[in-house]
Amino acid sequence: MFACIYIPDFPVEAIVRVEPWLREQAVAVLEGKPPLMRVVALNEKARCLGMEVGMTKLQAAVFSAPANEVAHSSEARVENSKTTQIELSSRRAKSKPKPGLAMLHQRSAAQENSAHAALLDVAHAFTPRVEDTASDTLLLDLAGLERLYGAPATMARDLASRVNAIALEANIALAANPEAALHAARGFSGTTVLPAGEEAHRLGVLPLQVLLDAFDISLNNGPASDRERDKLGEQMLDTLERWGVRDFRTLALLPEHALASRLGEAGTRLQRLAQGAGMRTLALCEPVTHFEEAMELESPVETLEPLPFVLNRLLEQLCARLEARALAAQELHLRLRLERQVADEETTTTQELAGASSHVVGGGNTVEHSLRLPVAMCDSKVFLKLLQLELAAHPPGAPITKVWIAAEPAPPRSAQRGLFLPVTPEAEKLEITLARISGIVGERRAGIARLLDTHRRDGFVMDHFVAAEEPRQKVAPTMSDVTEPARLALRMFRPPWQLQVRLAEGRPVVLTAVTKPARRGELQGKVLWSAGPWRSSGDWWTKNVKGESASEDQACPWDREEWDVALANENGGSVALFCIYRDLASGQWFADASYD
Amino acid sequence: MPSVATLRARIESSLGEHLTSTLLLRERAAPLTVSTGLAALDALTGGLPRGALSEIAGPASSGRTGVMLAALAQATRRREVCALVDASDSFDPASAAADGVDLERLLWVRCSERSSLSPHKDHPPRAALGRLEQVLKVTDLLLQGGGFGMVVLDLGDIPAESARRVPLTSWFRFRRAVEPTATVLLLIEQEPCAKTCASLVVRLERKAVCARDAVAAPARIGPEGWQIVSHSGSGIPENNVVSHAALLHGMQLRAEVVRTSNPPARHGEALDGDPGSSTPPSAKAALGGGPGSWTQRKPAQPANANFELRAAW
Numbered sequence: 001m002f003a004c005i006y007i008p009d010f011p012v013e014a015i016v017r018v019e020p021w022l023r024e025q026a027v028a029v030l031e032g033k034p035p036l037m038r039v040v041a042l043n044e045k046a047r048c049l050g051m052e053v054g055m056t057k058l059q060a061a062v063f064s065a066p067a068n069e070v071a072h073s074s075e076a077r078v079e080n081s082k083t084t085q086i087e088l089s090s091r092r093a094k095s096k097p098k099p100g101l102a103m104l105h106q107r108s109a110a111q112e113n114s115a116h117a118a119l120l121d122v123a124h125a126f127t128p129r130v131e132d133t134a135s136d137t138l139l140l141d142l143a144g145l146e147r148l149y150g151a152p153a154t155m156a157r158d159l160a161s162r163v164n165a166i167a168l169e170a171n172i173a174l175a176a177n178p179e180a181a182l183h184a185a186r187g188f189s190g191t192t193v194l195p196a197g198e199e200a201h202r203l204g205v206l207p208l209q210v211l212l213d214a215f216d217i218s219l220n221n222g223p224a225s226d227r228e229r230d231k232l233g234e235q236m237l238d239t240l241e242r243w244g245v246r247d248f249r250t251l252a253l254l255p256e257h258a259l260a261s262r263l264g265e266a267g268t269r270l271q272r273l274a275q276g277a278g279m280r281t282l283a284l285c286e287p288v289t290h291f292e293e294a295m296e297l298e299s300p301v302e303t304l305e306p307l308p309f310v311l312n313r314l315l316e317q318l319c320a321r322l323e324a325r326a327l328a329a330q331e332l333h334l335r336l337r338l339e340r341q342v343a344d345e346e347t348t349t350t351q352e353l354a355g356a357s358s359h360v361v362g363g364g365n366t367v368e369h370s371l372r373l374p375v376a377m378c379d380s381k382v383f384l385k386l387l388q389l390e391l392a393a394h395p396p397g398a399p400i401t402k403v404w405i406a407a408e409p410a411p412p413r414s415a416q417r418g419l420f421l422p423v424t425p426e427a428e429k430l431e432i433t434l435a436r437i438s439g440i441v442g443e444r445r446a447g448i449a450r451l452l453d454t455h456r457r458d459g460f461v462m463d464h465f466v467a468a469e470e471p472r473q474k475v476a477p478t479m480s481d482v483t484e485p486a487r488l489a490l491r492m493f494r495p496p497w498q499l500q501v502r503l504a505e506g507r508p509v510v511l512t513a514v515t516k517p518a519r520r521g522e523l524q525g526k527v528l529w530s531a532g533p534w535r536s537s538g539d540w541w542t543k544n545v546k547g548e549s550a551s552e553d554q555a556c557p558w559d560r561e562e563w564d565v566a567l568a569n570e571n572g573g574s575v576a577l578f579c580i581y582r583d584l585a586s587g588q589w590f591a592d593a594s595y596d
Numbered sequence: 597m598p599s600v601a602t603l604r605a606r607i608e609s610s611l612g613e614h615l616t617s618t619l620l621l622r623e624r625a626a627p628l629t630v631s632t633g634l635a636a637l638d639a640l641t642g643g644l645p646r647g648a649l650s651e652i653a654g655p656a657s658s659g660r661t662g663v664m665l666a667a668l669a670q671a672t673r674r675r676e677v678c679a680l681v682d683a684s685d686s687f688d689p690a691s692a693a694a695d696g697v698d699l700e701r702l703l704w705v706r707c708s709e710r711s712s713l714s715p716h717k718d719h720p721p722r723a724a725l726g727r728l729e730q731v732l733k734v735t736d737l738l739l740q741g742g743g744f745g746m747v748v749l750d751l752g753d754i755p756a757e758s759a760r761r762v763p764l765t766s767w768f769r770f771r772r773a774v775e776p777t778a779t780v781l782l783l784i785e786q787e788p789c790a791k792t793c794a795s796l797v798v799r800l801e802r803k804a805v806c807a808r809d810a811v812a813a814p815a816r817i818g819p820e821g822w823q824i825v826s827h828s829g830s831g832i833p834e835n836n837v838v839s840h841a842a843l844l845h846g847m848q849l850r851a852e853v854v855r856t857s858n859p860p861a862r863h864g865e866a867l868d869g870d871p872g873s874s875t876p877p878s879a880k881a882a883l884g885g886g887p888g889s890w891t892q893r894k895p896a897q898p899a900n901a902n903f904e905l906r907a908a909w
Contacts (some may be wrong), residue, residue: 132857218863423778424743432738433738434611434703436737437738440733441706441707441708441730449689451689459690466677467743485905486665490906491687491752492688522656575657577805577847593688596752
């Protein structure tokens with residue numbers, strides 16, 4: 001048993017897939033460079049209006065929105081720069097579709113590729129034996145799947161529902177041979193099951209054009225170009241129509257030898273196909289491992305407000321594709337093509353944010369944002385929120401003309417937490433919370449502190465926070481375990497406060513804060529007690545020959561004398577313990593921590 | 597004078613069975629508590645209550661951070677995920693690691709004045725939030741997200757006048773947010789500011805600084821009872837070669853319970869997850885405890901405990 005998935009009016013469906021509100025409208029897809037743009041595809045509603053494939057844009061415009069409405073829309077765009085195509089589209093979607101008006105869209109190769117990849121995902125999730133016959137047609141070998149999915153009719157319905165889940169409307173046909181399934185899918189709408197032996201009878205009513213379209217496809221491997229094949233097909237169709245042959249049944253009944261003598265091998269082959277015969281081996285394709293959705297925007301999006309509508313549609317499709325393959329996303333890449341090139345300083349470079357959960361790469365007129373997720377997840381709402389927060393933190397520097405979203409697939413999480421383990425934050429919620437917190441306190445200011453292998457004070461880096469899930473072998477402490485006394489802790493001053501220090505016999509006796517005027521009073525007064533000095537130095541090997549630090553990334557050398565002092569505050573009279581130091585390179589005094 | 601229970605029984609019996617449900621007082625169950633990591637403080641307070649707001653207040657160098665790190669160390673040892681909202685970016689990861697805090701389980705949020713600026717020149721910078729505003733917003737997000745065993749708000753370097761300006765509704769909101777959860781919400785500050793929203797308020801003060809001070813004068817009584825206690829503990833290596841004469845050894849601290857709704861930990865009674873806990877009877881007596889005395893907000897007698905924080909060296 002073979003199945004064929006055929007998407008009628010594929011260019012239209014690819015557009016409608018990301019703009020579902022267009023399904024209720026008459027849509028025509030244009031291709032070509034102005035002014036030679038022609039209609040290459042249209043949906044049933046557009047056909048009902050009288051539109052045809054091959055119309056020029058001018059001809060098609062007669063069926064589209066009236067000129068005054070278009071003018072009004074254009075004026076609105078000019079008057080209010082914030083109004084974008086998306087908003088206009090949304091408004092159109094909300095308004096009642098006006099009969100007699102068609103929407104004209106530019107053909108989008110990116111959206112067609114995404115739709116085709118999604119279709120392949122669905123097919124591969126159903127069976128591993130899939131032939132990528134054309135961008136709008138897939139053939140599936142269903143041999144042996146009856147025990148898994150049930151009767152052929154059930155399989156056809158199951159396939160149809162899976163294709164519907166990726167927002168495509170398809171014709172599904174099941175037959176005993178791939179060619180019969182292909183013709184049935186192209187000729188009959190909805191789901192069709194051709195019982196074995198009845199192919200010729202059921203296919204007999206189909207017009208000959210269906211056969212010749214499919215016949216073109218079957219010659220794809222031949223040396224002839226598309227134009228030559230089209231020409232050959234038209235010639236053959238003309239010949240057969242002159243003979244009065246207009247459907248499959250008539251062609252199937254023609255005498256085989258007479259047909260072969262007049263049309264050659266192609267004629268014989270056409271007749272066999274019209275009879276519902278034509279077993280062949282499928283040219284199987286590999287499953288798609290690249291998950292990407294793209295959308296070209298008809299007019300540039302200048303603000304971030306309408307962008308979530310676009311992102312949401314793309315993410316929903318991406319998640320549907322991942323779910324169809326029982327996968328999740330470990331990493332998300334958002335690529336934006338901008339209307340103009342952005343200067344280097346307007347984009348944050350990767351180096352600046354290395355190690356964070358996200359980074360931005362700027363180059364030319366394309367900006368890429370990458371989100372590395374701590375756990376594999378497949379929730380479009382979470383992805384959308386994360387991307388929104390990412391874009392809010394790193395807004396693109398110019399209007400956006402095209403959007404790509406790609407996902408790095410990974411197996412979904414399968415771990416189940418124990419009943420008696422402490423509660424930890426949900427990974428998805430935590431990611432959003434962290435992104436929001438980063439929006440409040442700044443980039444890389446929320447996370448895990450990872451200590452560096454250094455004696456330098458404050459030697460740590462910030463890492464992305466991930467709620468550790470692996471159970472540790474340590475047992476929860478009991479009161480009897482709490483035997484070790486607590487440690488005296490430091491409270492750091494970042495950056496250190498500069499001081500003026502009066503010395504007596506080499507020891508600090510009076511301190512005055514130079515910096516931090518708001519809190520100067522805290523570090524001003526008489527030293528009651530002091531301990532020190534303790535000398536420490538390090539990272540001197542990072543100096544280059546010029547005596548400067550090798551680079552900003554590397555640690556700077558330090559050489560200092562530290563003192564612990566008890567300071568009686570002049571203002572309040574309270575006493576506090578501070579750690580102060582003298583930088584031996586500059587001779588200046590600083591306070592870098594207090595004991596608490 | 598008849599007790600409350602007797603009065604209640606009399607009223608219920610006189611009004612009959614119809615009104616019993618109306619008159620029935622809903623007694624809140626005693627909250628689960630967790631160890632602070634300091635035995636003396638556990639004995640004094642009964643531990644930090646889960647699903648409640650606790651405050652540790654004290655001036656600079658009074659051991660607030662040491663207590664905070666001890667509590668965080670205990671929480672991370674229990675494999676709980678913790679969060680520290682650091683209002684003044686003063687957290688020292690090295691001190692925390694030395695105190696036993698598992699840094700992998702601690703989300704550190706560093707608030708600062710200069711953090712909310714947009715990096716993009718085409719977009720106007722977002723209004724820079726003050727530190728306190730950042731703390732409140734971040735805490736809201738963390739409590740809404742849930743799943744944290746302990747959330748610490750470190751306002752230790754925020755002046756008491758500023759902290760007092762935080763609206764009471766914020767503390768009330770935080771209390772309501774943690775009530776149905778097992779989260780310990782701990783507030784470190786100079787002066788108590790959450791008022792009645794706090795279930796436990798402990799005030800810390802420094803009694804003395806322990807130091808090995810060979811050349812210093814023995815009498816070290818200064819302002820506010822400031823004194824240095826000479827220490828010759830075995831933990832300090834006696835090394836005559838060392839040129840410097842003094843070494844900070846630690847601090848002796850005193851904790852006082854200002855407000856509590858915890859029952860005092862009774863002798864042999866376990867804290868949450870602490871089956872082997874034991875509390876000295878003196879600590880029980882410190883709260884003037886009878887069986888039902890934990891419901892009182894202010895202890896009848898001052899409840900104090902002394903403990904020590906030692907330097908890491």
